[in-house]
Structure formats: C-alpha cells, structure tokens
Amino acid sequence: MAQAKHKFVCQKCGYTTPRGLGKCPSCQAWNSFTEETEIVSTSPLHRVISHQSNTPEIIAHVTATDVERQFTGMPEFDRVLGGGIVPGSVILIGGDPGIGKSTLLLQASDALSCKYGNVLYVSGEESVNQTKIRSNRLGVNSDTLYVLCENNLELIEKQIEKLQPQAVVIDSIQSVYLTDFQSAPGSITQIRECAAQLLICAKKQNIPIFLVGHVTKEGNLAGPRVLEHIVDTVLYFEGERHHIYRVLRATKNRFGSTNELGIFEMQNKGLVDVKNPSQLFLSDREENISGSVVVSSMEGTRPLLLEVQALVVPTHFGTPRNTATGIDRNRVALLIAVLNKRVGLDIGDSDAFVNITGGIRIDEPGIDLGVLMAIISNHQNKPIDPRTVIIGEVGLGGEIRPVPHIERRINEAAKLGFSRAVFPDYNQKSIDVKGTIELISVKNIYDSLKILV
Ligand code: TYD
Ligand code: MG
Secondary structure, X not given: OEEEEEEEEEOOOOOEEOOOOOEOOOOOOEOOEEEXXXXXXXXXXXXXXXXXXXXXXXXXXXXXOOOOOEOOOOHHHHHHOOOOEOOOOEEEEEXXXXXXXXXXXXXXXHHHHXXXXXXXXXXXXXXXXXXXXHHHHHOOOOOOEEEEOOOEHHHHXXXXXXXXXXXXXXXXXXXXXXXXXXXXXXXXXXXXXXXXXXXXXXXXXXXXXXXEEEEOOOOOEOOOOHHHHHOOEEEEEEOOOOOOEEEEEXXXXXXXXXXXXXXXXXXXXXXXXXXXXXXXXXXOOOOOOOOEEEEEEEEOOEEEEEEEEEEEEEOOOOXXXXXXXXOOHHHHHHHHHHHHHHHOOOOOXXXXXXXXXXXXXXXXXXXXXXXXXXXXXXXXXXOOOOOEEEOOEEOOOOEEEOOOOXXXXXXXXXXXXXXXXXXXXHHHHHXXXXXXXXXXXXXXXXXXXXXXX
C-alpha cells in the first residue's frame, strides 16, 4: 500500500520541486538541491506514527493534565483498568470463545451508557437479534446504548462520527475490515490496520474503544501479538469453562498496574462482581483432610486466600508425572526436588497432583511453602490444622524466603477467622497485625515441618 515519491529539496530554503534544478528559484542558491524519497502510505499504521511532527520538549517544563476516568459500574473491571477507563484509550480484551467477553462488554456498555450517554456496540459476529436476546437475559435496556451490525470499518467510523458516542465496543477485531486492503477479515494485515485505524479514531474523538480479540490455540491473541503493541491496554478474560469464576487480568496497561485481578462469577443473568473472593474460594472447603492447606497470595494490591490441594499416589504405570492446575508445573517439580534433597523425602516414584481450587491461576512464589506442606501432608496422610494459613517462598537450600506485603496477607487471614499464620522469619520486623492471630515465624523447611505436620 506504500508508494515511493521522489522529490528534490533545496537544502538552503526548503523549496521542493519534482525535478532537480541547478539554481533555486526561491533563494537563488546554486547546486543546493538533493534528491529525497518520500514514502506515501495509505496504511493507518503509518498515519498513527507520523501524523504530526513534534518538537522535543524539556520534561521539567511539560505540564501534565490529570485525565478524568470513566467508570464501568463494575468495580472489578475498573480495578483491572487501573481505576477506571481513560478516554482516548484502546483496550483489547482477549479470551477463549465462550468465556464471556461479549457478556462483560455488553454489561459494561449498558452501565457506561446510563452514566455518560451514547455508547455504540458494534457486533461483527452476532446479529442485532442475537445481541437483543443476550441483552434481555442480562436485563440490559438502556435508551442510549446503540447496537450496530457491521463489518466494514469505514462505515463503522461514519456511524461513530454521526452518533458521537462516549465509548465504542468492537466485537470482534477479527470480524472487521478496511476496503483498502485486499486480505480477508481476520488476517494479520486487516487486524493490524483496523486496530491502527481505531486507535486514530479513539484519539481523535477522545473516547475509549474496546476491542474483543479471539485467542488462538497457542493462547496468543490472534494475529501473532501484533495488536498488543498497538493498543494501550491488553486484558485477558480467563477461567475454567466449567467453573463459575472468571478472572480478568491485565498483561499490558499504559494507564495502570498489570498486577490487578478482577474476579467475577458467571450467573444465569450475567457476570457479577465477587466482592470478597477469599471468603468465596474457601467456602466449600472440606476441613481436616490431608493435602489441603490455605495460602495467602497477593494479587496486585489485594490479598487472596486460596486452598491448595495435593495428592501423591504411587505410579502404577510408566514414569511418574506431576500435574498442576492453577500453578506452574515446573514450580511444583522444583519444590519436590527441594523436598527430596533437603528433607530426604523421596516421592520420585509417585505421581503428584497439585490444584489451586476455584479455577484461579497463581504465579506468585509466596505460596511455595503452602504447596510444599500440602504435598508432605498428603504423602504422610496427616491433615494440617485447617485454621492455619501458610505463607513463604521456598529457596533451593530449603530456606524460607521473605515475601512482600506480609501484613496485608496476615490481616486478611485474621479477618476471616484464621487462628495461626506461619510465615518467613525474615518478615518478622515489619509486622503489625490487627486481631487475634497467632504468629509463628519459620526459617527453613525443618522448622515448618515440626510445626505443621
Ligand atoms: P459470551 O459472552 O458469548 O462469550 P464470548 O463472547 O467470550 O465468546 O458468553 C457465552 C457463555 O456465557 C455461554 O456459554 C453462556 C454463558 N452465559 C451465562 O452463563 N450467563 C449469561 O447471562 C450469559 C449472557 C451467558
Ligand atoms: Mg462473543
């Protein structure tokens, strides 16, 4: 789509001509022309990058204005966005088919339109009728929420200009196309160019645009991550299909932290914010069974209490396996290796299964000690006191390493009525705990074993 244009520019005065001249007609200078090549492109991508020429500014002299954020009316959604939506930003929401992306955005559009005025929901995949059926189910009935069934992005943009909405949803980016480009909707070129075009539109109108993106089998957003560079915010909507919990997680956010999690429950009338996730995740817990422990993990600024379950059984066939749900399998293998070397407990001839209940995935090392204790507890068939919460990272030497935000983790447990917290000795200095919870600090795995199993 790009064309190269040749031109001759006078280096003294900037006079431009299509042919080289000996003498400049403007400043009368001799031999001052040099040839330059200009790339003229119809691609929105190039327009994003070069639509204006800026000059460098001293950062100390730049005055930044605080942006006023919009709120979706779904506190968990706003939390992941970094405390609300920044106008002019483009937010990509990815996730497996059927996880609830359209549901989430239809609910958010409804709330936004009630608060701020016109919102345009562009459905490129479902008919207006289908969207209406969904909105009936969700109780979405705003007078200012518009639905548009269209795939041509130029026409969508015309409608945006006409309607002047306060927010736009494009469901999905794979279903729209620009006629300038020959390739089919959903191809990398179309996805990239359409996203760039929408970025220009968002900045020009100063409105947020949400893009729904499908995830490929490999787990990437379709169009090998090209979109992730273009947009301001990338959110993933995930969860086990057969669980009712859904987690919204930011992997990129130009306007906030990427640590925050938003937790929702999928009910038959749509998604509902989970206000007290710790309580919920522990609510259907069986007490006094071996291999079950409660850990306190930090997700962004919020502590989450979760149950870790482990099952260690002799391998009957072939090589032993580790299976982990909600936690990295390699981390489990590492913990089993530490157990073998430092405690002398060899479970090399057994299959180990570790599960974080509730369908949540945790990447944080602060749950190491809990996972380790769950494995030992099940292996020894000795239940761990159900009112104890276990916190700590395990080092390769068997030492228990400190974790950040220890106070918040322990206070969350105290709030939910836990009577004991086992935590790293290195964290001792920085603890000021409210409520009555017994504090037991441990230096290494041996200390922990003595206390817990
Ligand atoms: P959907 O939003 O269509 O998913 P996506 O856009 O990510 O493909 O969600 C579809 C699933 O959600 C579907 O399996 C039914 C379920 N669902 C509910 O459980 N409750 C509801 O109120 C709605 C609208 C959907
Ligand atoms: Mg959908």
